[in-house]
Structure formats: C-alpha cells, structure tokens
Amino acid sequence: MGDKRLIYLDNNATTPTDPRVVDAMLPFFHNVPGNAASRNHPFGWAAEEAVDYARDQIAKLLDADSREIIFTSGATESDNLALKGVFEMYQRKGNHIITLKTEHKAVLDSCAKIEKMGGSVTYLDVDDKGLVNLIELEKAITDKTILISIMWANNETGVIQPMKEIGEICAKHGVLFMSDATQAVGKIKTHPKELGIHLMAFTAHKMYGPKGVGALYVNRKNPRVKVTAQLDGGGHERGMRSGTLNVPGIVGFGAAAEIARNEMDADAERLSKLRDKLENALHGAMEEVYTNGCKDHRMPHVCNVSFKHVEGEGLMMTFNQDIGVSSGSACTSASLEPSYVLIAYGLGDDLAHSSIRFSLGRFTTEQDIDDTIEMVTKGVNHMRNLSPIWEMYKEGVDLDAVVWSEH
Amino acid sequence: MAYSEKVLDHFKNPKNVGTLDKSSKAVGTGLVGAPECGDVMRLQIQVDAASGIIEDAKFKTFGCGSAIASSSLATEWLKGKSIDEALAIDNMTIVEELALPPVKIHCSVLAEDAIKGAIEDYKSKNA
Numbered sequence: 086m087g088d089k090r091l092i093y094l095d096n097n098a099t100t101p102t103d104p105r106v107v108d109a110m111l112p113f114f115h116n117v118p119g120n121a122a123s124r125n126h127p128f129g130w131a132a133e134e135a136v137d138y139a140r141d142q143i144a145k146l147l148d149a150d151s152r153e154i155i156f157t158s159g160a161t162e163s164d165n166l167a168l169k170g171v172f173e174m175y176q177r178k179g180n181h182i183i184t185l186k187t188e189h190k191a192v193l194d195s196c197a198k199i200e201k202m203g204g205s206v207t208y209l210d211v212d213d214k215g216l217v218n219l220i221e222l223e224k225a226i227t228d229k230t231i232l233i234s235i236m237w238a239n240n241e242t243g244v245i246q247p248m249k250e251i252g253e254i255c256a257k258h259g260v261l262f263m264s265d266a267t268q269a270v271g272k273i274k275t276h277p278k279e280l281g282i283h284l285m286a287f288t289a290h291k292m293y294g295p296k297g298v299g300a301l302y303v304n305r306k307n308p309r310v311k312v313t314a315q316l317d318g319g320g321h322e323r324g325m326r327s328g329t330l331n332v333p334g335i336v337g338f339g340a341a342a343e344i345a346r347n348e349m350d351a352d353a354e355r356l357s358k359l360r361d362k363l364e365n366a367l368h369g370a371m372e373e374v375y376t377n378g379c380k381d382h383r384m385p386h387v388c389n390v391s392f393k394h395v396e397g398e399g400l401m402m403t404f405n406q407d408i409g410v411s412s413g414s415a416c417t418s419a420s421l422e423p424s425y426v427l428i429a430y431g432l433g434d435d436l437a438h439s440s441i442r443f444s445l446g447r448f449t450t451e452q453d454i455d456d457t458i459e460m461v462t463k464g465v466n467h468m469r470n471l472s473p474i475w476e477m478y479k480e481g482v483d484l485d486a487v488v489w490s491e492h
Numbered sequence: 493m494a495y496s497e498k499v500l501d502h503f504k505n506p507k508n509v510g511t512l513d514k515s516s517k518a519v520g521t522g523l524v525g526a527p528e529c530g531d532v533m534r535l536q537i538q539v540d541a542a543s544g545i546i547e548d549a550k551f552k553t554f555g556c557g558s559a560i561a562s563s564s565l566a567t568e569w570l571k572g573k574s575i576d577e578a579l580a581i582d583n584m585t586i587v588e589e590l591a592l593p594p595v596k597i598h599c600s601v602l603a604e605d606a607i608k609g610a611i612e613d614y615k616s617k618n619a
Contacts, residue, residue, distance in 0.1 A: 394527075394554060395554070396530055396531065396554055396555050396556055396559075398530075398556040398557070399503075399554075399555055399556045399557055399559070399560060402495070402500075402503055402556070402557040414530060414556070423530065433528070434527070434528035434529070434530075435527035435528055438527070438528075438530040468554075470509065471506060471509055471552055471553060471554075471560060472532075472552060472553070472554040473523070473532055473533070473534035473552035473553065473554060474527055474532050474554050475554070476511065476552060484527065489525065489526030489527065489528070489532070490523075490524050490525065490526065490605070
C-alpha cells in the first residue's frame with residue numbers, strides 16, 4: 086500500500102479502525118496490562134474497570150443492560166454460541182430452528198452442525214427483493230420450534246429484514262428470536278428490546294472498532310435467556326463464554342460504540358447520499374445495469390449492482406489496483422458457484438456472476454465516489470468490448486436460445 | 493489473490509480482440525463455456541487455403557482475468573501455425589506460460605477447447 090491513493094469501498098468486509106478508537110486502546114497493551122479476572126490487585130482492577138466501562142458504552146448503543154453483553158472473539162463465535170447454545174439449553178422444549186437461505190455462513194454452517202446433532206432446521210426462501218415472507222415464517226413454526234434466527238441486514242446487499250414484525254411473530258408463538266446484526270449495529274439504530282430480539286450477534290470490526298472482538302446480546306428479563314457455553318474453562322462472562330477477556334479489544338469496541346451512538350445518524354445521512362450518487366451515476370452512464378435487493382429497506386451505505394454480460398471478477402481486475410470492492414462472482418472459488426445470496430433473490434447465475442458490492446464507510450469521501458464512477462464505467466465498457474455475449478446481445482441474438490457448452 | 497505479470501499484461505492489453513466473418517469459408521469459430529458458469533470464450537481463426545497456415549486469430553471472452561489472458565495468449569500462439577501445430581497446443585503449456593494457480597486451470601482448458609472448436613468448425617466447412 087504505497088503512496089498511491091487507494092479507494093476503500095469494502096466496508097462490509099471490515100471497517101478501518103477509527104483513529105480515536107486506536108487512541109483509546111493503546112494504554113491497555115502496556116500501561117494497563119492486567120487480566121480483568123485478576124480480582125486481587127490493582128492491575129486486575131484497572132482492567133476490570135475498563136471492561137465494565139466498555140460494556141456500558143456498548144449497552145448504551147443497544148439501549149440494553151450492561152449485564153446483557155457477553156464478549157466473544159467476533160460475530161462468527163457469537164452466532165455459533167447463540168445457535169448451538171440455545172439448541173443445547175432448550176432441548177427439552179424442542180429441536181426446531183427457523184432461518185433464511187440468505188444468512189451468513191456462520192449461521193448456516195452452525196445450523197448444519199445442529200442438524201447433525203439431531204436438530205431440525207427450516208431454511209426459508211426470500212422474495213426477489215431479498216425479504217422474508219412473514220406468512221411463510223409464521224407457517225413454519227411448529228410446537229418443536231425453539232428459535233428463529235434472522236439477520237438484521239444482509240452483508241452482500243444491505244437488505245434490512247422487517248425485524249419488528251418478526252419479533253411480534255416470535256412473541257405470539259413464544260419462540261426465541263435471535264439476529265445476526267453484524268452489518269447493522271453501529272450503523273443504524275439497533276435496540277433489541279424494542280423489537281423483541283432475545284439474542285443478537287455483532288462485532289467491533291464492522292463498526293470502526295478492532296478485529297478479534299465481538300459480542301452476543303443475551304436478553305436478561307422476560308424471558309431470562311440462557312445459552313450453553315461452547316468453550317469450557319474459567320467460567321467468564323456469566324458462565325457463557327470462558328476465556329481471558331481481550332481488554333484492549335474490548336476497550337476499543339466500547340469506544341467505537343460510543344462514537345457510533347453519537348455519529349451514526351450523521352454518517353448514515355452523508356453515506357446514503359454518496360451511495361445514491363454512485364448508484365444513480367452507474368445506472369445513468371450505462372445500459373443493462375441492475376441493483377440487487379430491496380432499495381426501500383436497505384442499509385444506507387451499501388449497493389449491490391450487476392453489470393450484465395460482464396464477469397464480476399474480471400471487471401474488478403480493471404480497477405482493483407485503485408479500488409477495493411467485492412464481487413458475487415465465484416471465479417476465485419473452486420466451486421464455480423456464484424453468490425448463494427443473489428441466487429436466493431432469484432437472480433440468474435449470469436447476473437450473479439456480474440455483481441459488484443460497493444460498501445461505503447465513515448472515511449469515504451465524495452472524491453472517492455467520483456473516481457469510482459469514472460473507473461467502474463471505464464472498466465465495464467472495457468469488459469463489454471471484450472465480451473462475446475455482449476456482442477451477441479447487441480446483435481439481437483436470443484442468448485437463452487443459444488446452446489452453451491456447460492463445463 | 494495476486495495475478496502474475498503475464499496475466500495482468502494480457503488483461504490490460506489484450507491481443508487480437510475482435511470478430512472475424514464467421515460465414516466465411518476461411519474462418520473457423522469456436523464458442524465454449526456458458527454465462528451461468530461465469531465464462532464464455534469465442535475464438536476465431538482465419539486459415540490461408542493455399543498454405544494451410546492460420547493467418548489471423550481473434551477472440552472475445554466473458555470471464556475473469558485468467559480466462560481473458562488465456563484466450564489472448566492462445567490467439568498469439570495460433571497465428572502462423574499450421575492446423576496440426578495448433579491442435580497440439582495443450583492447456584498445460586498455457587498454465588505454465590501464465591503461471592495460473594490451480595483454481596484457474598479451467599480457464600486454460602476452456603482456451604484449448606476453444607482452439608479445438610474453431611479448428612473443427614473450419615474443417616467441417618472445408619471438408
């Protein structure tokens with residue numbers, strides 16, 4: 086990463102740590118070296134105090150009680166703990182979990198493991214906007230259902246699920262509601278109690294905090310929710326997650342939460358304008374450009390766009406010396422399967438292969454967006470000039486009628 | 493994943509991009525792959541009837557950088573070769589020349605298939 090100005094539009098993968106967060110963390114590597122579980126000397130007390138303070142900062146962001154925040158190593162661990170922990174804890178009540186086909190792999194693979202452990206999991210379809218069908222959701226509930234796990238906002242498209250309505254369905258049927266809120270916390274308002282969410286997974290590094298620290302919100306009252314620990318050890322975090330706390334990481338997480346609480350509304354307003362500028366400019370500059378997912382219920386900083394008859398990874402190569410984005414193309418994966426999320430939205434494989442995810446962040450500037458519009462437009466035109474199917478499309482060939490040699 | 497210099501060079505400055513008249517008897521066209529799989533290659537050769545030498549080759553490819561580089565390289569290699577010499581081009585020589593990683597070997601297979609397809613088309617027109 087030399088002197089050249091690079092444009093980072095992959096904030097859904099991870100966000101840069103805010104310099105204010107880094108400043109808050111630094112004393113806790115050397116000056117305050119204690120283990121928060123060391124209860125009998127000043128080093129331990131200082132560390133514990135710092136962790137308590139961070140826990141409060143995070144609880145405030147969620148409008149929750151600080152005792153409802155369980156620290157983990159990240160959202161993947163939080164998802165695992167919530168799903169497997171509920172499955173084990175509530176076995177006597179039932180063994181059925183309902184989730185969506187568009188969930189993150191941390192949820193889907195935990196569910197697959199639960200099926201191997203004797204659980205039963207329903208994976209619901211979404212509509213062409215990426216939204217859950219509430220009628221189908223309610224119909225899927227049985228007397229064995231213990232948990233509904235639905236992500237707050239999708240990582241690939243930013244589509245936001247109707248959390249309030251899902252919470253009402255869960256309350257009506259006495260089913261626990263868990264949400265992987267990794268992409269939403271710190272960027273939009275996420276108050277679990279208000280929406281009837283009982284468990285919520287999130288992580289610091291998607292909200293300008295450090296990597297390697299996450300949390301699980303566990304509802305404490307009405308009902309008091311418990312999860313079976315997945316790591317055995319010292320019984321930290323109210324017995325739900327053993328392991329020495331990552332004090333500098335947690336301090337950074339807390340600082341990031343406080344900054345988010347103060348600034349996320351302004352960030353969201355600024356970023357949604359930049360995102361719309363980018364999206365509108367790409368649609369305006371070229372034909373056969375498609376936005377994937379519901380535009381009305383979407384995170385303010387994300388857009389997922391398909392450029393028809395251009396392969397996403399090839400397109401990225403035209404500008405990836407300057408811009409960092411992600412693609413739903415599967416060209417780098419051995420499976421050759423494009424994004425399962427976009428496929429679940431009903432996109433054809435060809436459009437899924439042609440998709441690019443732009444995710445803006447706190448440090449994105451208008452100049453970044455202007456440059457991106459120029460470079461992406463140039464890249465799409467370059468790739469279309471090279472594309473035999475674009476040529477066929479322009480000649481009026483019916484591409485669906487062509488007999489392709491699948492490989 | 494970082495690409496090799498050779499892939500990057502072919503990708504940025506692809507050689508022999510274009511379209512030959514597919515209805516001409518002297519032109520053979522190979523179209524392989526499928527949009528659903530994320531890559532489609534069209535490779536064309538123009539053969540000099542008297543000498544049997546490939547005098548021109550063009551391609552267009554929908555795909556990743558390695559697919560574009562593989563087809564660009566194939567067209568370079570095809571020019572000046574006889575049909576038999578062209579048939580002898582093996583996908584592994586493309587892999588070696590471009591230093592393709594294992595997940596990209598299918599791109600070179602596709603290029604070999606496209607060469608064979610173009611030759612087959614030319615032969616069937618001139619049988």
